[in-house]
Amino acid sequence: MKNQLTLFAACAVLLLSLFAFVIPASAEDVKMVGTISKLVVAPDGKSATAVLKDTKSGQEVTILVTDELTLDKFKDKRIVEGDEIRCKFEKLDGKNDSKIFKKTAGC
Amino acid sequence: MIKTRLAATALFCALLATTATAKDHPGDESIKSGGYHGPETCEECHPGTARKFLDTVHWKHASKVTNVEGLDPGKEYGMKNRIYVMCNGNDIVNNLKEIPKSPDTGKTKFTGCNTCHPGNHLSDVGSSGPEAEKAIDCLICHSAEYDFSSRKPFKDAKGRVVMGQDRSTKSALTVGRPKVKNCMACHEAAGGGVVVKRGFAFTKETDVHAAKGMVCVDCHRAQDHKIATGLDPNNWANDGTLISCADAACHGAKPHKDPDLNRHAAKVACQTCHIPRTGGAFAKDFTEWEKGSDGFYEPTTLRKEANDTTPVYAWYNGTVANSAHFIGPKGNRSDAKSRITPFKIFQGKAYFEEKSGELLSMDFAPPMANGDTRAGVESASRTLGMKNPAQVAQKAVTGWQTIYFGSNHLVTKTKALFCANCHAPNGVLRFKELGYTDQEVVKLTNPDLYMKKLAERQREEW
Numbered sequence: 001m002k003n004q005l006t007l008f009a010a011c012a013v014l015l016l017s018l019f020a021f022v023i024p025a026s027a028e029d030v031k032m033v034g035t036i037s038k039l040v041v042a043p044d045g046k047s048a049t050a051v052l053k054d055t056k057s058g059q060e061v062t063i064l065v066t067d068e069l070t071l072d073k074f075k076d077k078r079i080v081e082g083d084e085i086r087c088k089f090e091k092l093d094g095k096n097d098s099k100i101f102k103k104t105a106g107c
Numbered sequence: 108m109i110k111t112r113l114a115a116t117a118l119f120c121a122l123l124a125t126t127a128t129a130k131d132h133p134g135d136e137s138i139k140s141g142g143y144h145g146p147e148t149c150e151e152c153h154p155g156t157a158r159k160f161l162d163t164v165h166w167k168h169a170s171k172v173t174n175v176e177g178l179d180p181g182k183e184y185g186m187k188n189r190i191y192v193m194c195n196g197n198d199i200v201n202n203l204k205e206i207p208k209s210p211d212t213g214k215t216k217f218t219g220c221n222t223c224h225p226g227n228h229l230s231d232v233g234s235s236g237p238e239a240e241k242a243i244d245c246l247i248c249h250s251a252e253y254d255f256s257s258r259k260p261f262k263d264a265k266g267r268v269v270m271g272q273d274r275s276t277k278s279a280l281t282v283g284r285p286k287v288k289n290c291m292a293c294h295e296a297a298g299g300g301v302v303v304k305r306g307f308a309f310t311k312e313t314d315v316h317a318a319k320g321m322v323c324v325d326c327h328r329a330q331d332h333k334i335a336t337g338l339d340p341n342n343w344a345n346d347g348t349l350i351s352c353a354d355a356a357c358h359g360a361k362p363h364k365d366p367d368l369n370r371h372a373a374k375v376a377c378q379t380c381h382i383p384r385t386g387g388a389f390a391k392d393f394t395e396w397e398k399g400s401d402g403f404y405e406p407t408t409l410r411k412e413a414n415d416t417t418p419v420y421a422w423y424n425g426t427v428a429n430s431a432h433f434i435g436p437k438g439n440r441s442d443a444k445s446r447i448t449p450f451k452i453f454q455g456k457a458y459f460e461e462k463s464g465e466l467l468s469m470d471f472a473p474p475m476a477n478g479d480t481r482a483g484v485e486s487a488s489r490t491l492g493m494k495n496p497a498q499v500a501q502k503a504v505t506g507w508q509t510i511y512f513g514s515n516h517l518v519t520k521t522k523a524l525f526c527a528n529c530h531a532p533n534g535v536l537r538f539k540e541l542g543y544t545d546q547e548v549v550k551l552t553n554p555d556l557y558m559k560k561l562a563e564r565q566r567e568e569w
Contacts, residue, residue: 035400055400069310072288077256084400100412104399106296106303107222 028091032061033104036081041074048074050101052085063089065098079103132282143279146243157240159331163346165225166243167233168198170344175427176437185344186220187232190468191434192455192508193298193341195393195406196220198232200468200487203260203268207476211402217260217268218471223293228260228270244272248289251281255292290323298388299408306387306451307516308413315518326350326357339513340427340436340450352377367526367560376448378515379420380524383535385451385514386413393457394505396474404478418449418514420536431459431466435511440542447541450511458484458503467503526557 034052037060041048048065065071073079079101088100134152141148146157164170169185172178187198194201203219224232230242246253250273257273287309298304311318316326327334333346353360353372361369371380388410396404423436424444438445458467458481470490473482485500493499529536530552538548550556 033400076252076288077254078292080256102301103296104300106298106300107218107220107293 029088029099030091030096031086031088032056033084033086034061035084036079039074039079039081041071045071045075047071050085050098052087055084061089061096063087063096063098063101065101067098067101070098070101132280134282135280138276138279138282143246143274143276145241145274146245147241148279149245156332157243157245160243161235161239163332163334164344165332165334166239168221168224168344169233170346172343172345174338174425175340175343175429177429183344186223189343190466191341191510192391192393192457192466193304193388193453193510193512194220195455195457195469196471196487197468198224200490201471202231202490203228203270204472205262205268206403206472209402209476214402215476216403218475219260222260222270223297224270226270227272228268246273246278246282247292248285249282250278250289251283251286252278253289253292254278258292285322285324287317287322290327299391299406300388300410302386302413303388303408303410305512305516306385306411306413306416306514308386309516313413313517315520337513337515338423338425339515340423341434341510341512343427352381374446376423376446378518379447379449381518381520382418382449382514382516383519383522383524383528384414384416384517385418385449386411386415386517387451387453389416389453391453391455393455393469394480396478396480398478403475405475414517416451417535419452419511420447420449420541421511422446422541423448431464432506432508433510435509447536449514451514453510453512454507455510456505456507458500459506460499461502461504466508467499526560527554530554530556 032052032054033056034054036050037053038051039048040050046066048071050063050065052061052063053059054061065074070079079085084104086100086102086104087098089096089098091097134149137151138148150157160166164185167183167185168187169183171180171182172184173180175184178184186194189197198219198221201218201220203217203221205215205217208215221228221232225244225247226232226234226239227242227244230239234242244258247258254273254275257271257275259271260268261271263269291309294305295301295308296303302308307313309317309323324334327336327350328348329335330348333348335348335350336342336345337350350357352358353362358377360372363369368380388408390409392407395407397407398404421436422438422440422442422445424438424442424446426437428435428437436448436450457469459465460467467484468487468491469480469483470486471483473486474480481500481503484503485496488496488499524535528534531554532552534552538551539545543551
């Protein structure tokens with residue numbers, strides 16, 4: 001019994017470590033600078049999608065933003081459509097999950 | 108005993124904090140019925156506040172400065188008039204204005220250092236009198252729901268450049284103690300972008316105090332709007348009150364159970380162990396600007412996120428070396444007031460006057476429109492009344508200035524430096540450069556110093 005448990009634990013650890021390797025390998029971090037062409041905050045306020053127009057390629061990319069600090073900046077209009085953004089996002093399950101979403105401008 | 112007292116204080120503070128946020132501002136009823144008309148609305152119940160505000164660093168962007176070499180003790184210094192290479196402009200030479208049209212797009216925009224001033228620009232940095240009192244943007248620091256789309260420069264009917272404010276009654280109905288985001292409205296994007304200047308983010312991931320729900324003003328306490336600060340070598344203007352981690356009201360001089368750690372505090376600043384990383388811009392070139400996607404130019408800037416870079420360590424006694432090519436800490440090993448302190452190191456390239464070698468400042472309007480940086484120097488020289496500005500700009504030579512910025516946020520407990528982070532041969536401190544003799548370095552890098560303690564810790568952890 002005890003042996004079985006250890007074996008099970010060992011398998012679990014092995015499996016977990018496998019995942020630990022697999023997830024970062026499949027996720028891809030992308031960096032871009034782009035201008036917000038469309039910004040929509042979800043009705044519950046817990047997420048938002050921003051369409052960024054890549055300043056290099058002109059391509060439009062839809063970014064999912066879920067961190068509270070950035071959402072708050074959308075709500076009180078510190079970040080609005082037309083602002084240029086430095087963005088780092090992770091491609092996960094077909095979504096572009098924002099990791100860094102900051103205005104390029106300052107003073 | 109001390110511990111229980113500490114815990115009790117913490118609990119008391121937490122309670123205070125929750126009651127403070129739960130309770131409505133007693134002025135709400137009155138503001139709701141009469142509407143918000145700027146500071147005079149607040150003055151009904153907080154008389155004299157606006158007048159006193161005009162005498163603070165936040166209004167004047169300047170103060171007398173006593174700890175920096177080479178300054179006139181009778182004059183005031185600050186972002187209003189300083190020249191250094193993080194900004195290379197100031198409120199005077201880079202006054203808020205509409206810049207020339209971009210030749211590419213035919214568009215213009217507003218820019219200037221005094222966008223980070225809580226006035227309306229008509230009443231500008233350091234102004235005084237009744238008009239200035241009426242112009243203060245109380246809500247930028249006190250409203251929980253400030254609408255930032257109102258805080259934009261525009262031209263009024265007379266063609267004057269005005270800095271907009273949110274003066275809505277709705278926002279005035281959310282008045283309270285300043286929150287992190289109120290302070291960060293200006294402090295976050297200083298130096299030309301988020302995190303650029305100071306390299307810190309104040310979030311639960313990046314700072315133990317933020318993780319505990321603390322806000323800026325829990326440490327930066329204020330009396331009559333004079334906000335307490337520290338001795339960052341590059342933050343000269345101050346309101347005369349100082350704060351430090353070792354203040355009795357905060358941690359005191361002996362905060363650790365481990366006497367080995369407490370002993371170090373005499374020679375090693377708290378920040379050295381507790382702020383092992385820094386971030387933000389580490390180099391900028393004001394002589395070559397880069398064209399952005401909107402057709403406007405910005406100084407070429409190498410930037411990193413918070414915690415992306417390592418600090419530089421130096422002895423610091425609170426007094427500051429100040430020359431055309433270096434702004435940073437003074438101090439040394441044998442000076443009892445000096446401690447080894449971490450700094451965010453930054454280097455900036457700019458123009459220096461050909462003959463005197465003095466650093467020159469820049470008006471950003473010309474280079475922003477067309478990349479002509481010498482035209483920016485010429486305009487600034489003209490504003491400052493220098494003789495023959497065109498020639499000053501033409502003959503100016505390029506060079507670098509190095510700045511040591513204070514590194515006082517991004518505090519960590521779990522990643523604090525421990526014995527081997529410094530005493531191993533590849534530790535973060537360069538003992539030799541810090542003034543220790545070869546023999547002392549051998550002792551300071553001998554594992555005997557930490558072997559027992561780290562072995563014990565390893566046993567506990569595993």
